[in-house]
Amino acid sequence: MAKHRGRGWHSRLVAAALGVTAMAAATSVWTAQADTAGGRQPEARVSAPDARHQDRAVTKVAEDIAHASDRGARGVNITIDDGPDPTWTPQVLQLLKDNGVKATFCMVGTQAQAYPDLVKAVVAGGHRLCNHTVSHDTAMDKKSEAYQSQQILDAERMITKASGGVRPQYYRAPGGAFTPYSRHLAASRGMRPLGWNVDTKDFERPGADVMVATVKREISDGPTVLFHDAGGDRSQTLAALREILPWLRQQGYSFGFPVR
Numbered sequence: 001m002a003k004h005r006g007r008g009w010h011s012r013l014v015a016a017a018l019g020v021t022a023m024a025a026a027t028s029v030w031t032a033q034a035d036t037a038g039g040r041q042p043e044a045r046v047s048a049p050d051a052r053h054q055d056r057a058v059t060k061v062a063e064d065i066a067h068a069s070d071r072g073a074r075g076v077n078i079t080i081d082d083g084p085d086p087t088w089t090p091q092v093l094q095l096l097k098d099n100g101v102k103a104t105f106c107m108v109g110t111q112a113q114a115y116p117d118l119v120k121a122v123v124a125g126g127h128r129l130c131n132h133t134v135s136h137d138t139a140m141d142k143k144s145e146a147y148q149s150q151q152i153l154d155a156e157r158m159i160t161k162a163s164g165g166v167r168p169q170y171y172r173a174p175g176g177a178f179t180p181y182s183r184h185l186a187a188s189r190g191m192r193p194l195g196w197n198v199d200t201k202d203f204e205r206p207g208a209d210v211m212v213a214t215v216k217r218e219i220s221d222g223p224t225v226l227f228h229d230a231g232g233d234r235s236q237t238l239a240a241l242r243e244i245l246p247w248l249r250q251q252g253y254s255f256g257f258p259v260r
């Protein structure tokens with residue numbers, strides 16, 4: 001099923017990428033929002049003095065959706081979405097630490113803003129940050145480019161502020177609702193668009209055993225596995241992680257980060 005969804009996204013992205021109108025509109029938005037003439041317009045969009053300082057460290061990354069692991073063919077990328085959450089994130093962090101696993105946390109901007117200490121704890125644990133927009137609108141691919149820009153750039157600022165200056169290195173659209181425009185914008189800000197290969201569907205609470213079986217069955221499809229640390233009772237997620245992380249290591253997998 002994950003594969004089908006993957007192809008679906010790709011088809012949509014290709015179709016949208018062929019839309020010259022969309023690209024022209026993107027250019028006009030940048031032009032309208034740039035506060036200075038000339039230069040690279042995406043950088044000009046963020047004009048606060050502190051942001052200018054941060055921008056020196058921003059390096060553009062590839063715009064296509066990453067799935068691969070920096071640990072190669074036997075690498076696994078554990079990704080944890082929708083937090084941070086005061087109940088579940090500390091437990092997930094402890095479990096990852098117990099298993100010697102570094103993960104990628106796709107954070108919602110308002111959650112990061114509400115729980116900056118948890119964002120800092122994630123960074124201190126050696127994990128990476130991913131921008132999951134301000135308000136997790138899974139229909140944002142149907143919305144205006146100005147809206148998509150606000151959702152991505154405001155979340156970037158919220159997460160970076162909460163972390164104490166550590167920037168998100170990835171961008172994952174809520175529900176996979178990427179557009180060519182949002183991928184381009186995120187990549188221009190150093191955030192690699194990030195997909196997934198294995199959906200544990202932990203959000204639907206199918207039972208930890210079902211989630212474990214899903215990972216065992218589908219990990220050969222690709223290395224990036226999706227879990228959540230917010231949005232309700234995540235005790236099944238914890239139980240599944242407790243079982244699947246040692247299993248993956250026993251199978252010869254190592255844990256890494258998505259490529260950038």
Ligand SMILES: [Zn+2]
Pocket residue numbers: 081082132136174175
């Ligand atoms: Zn999400």
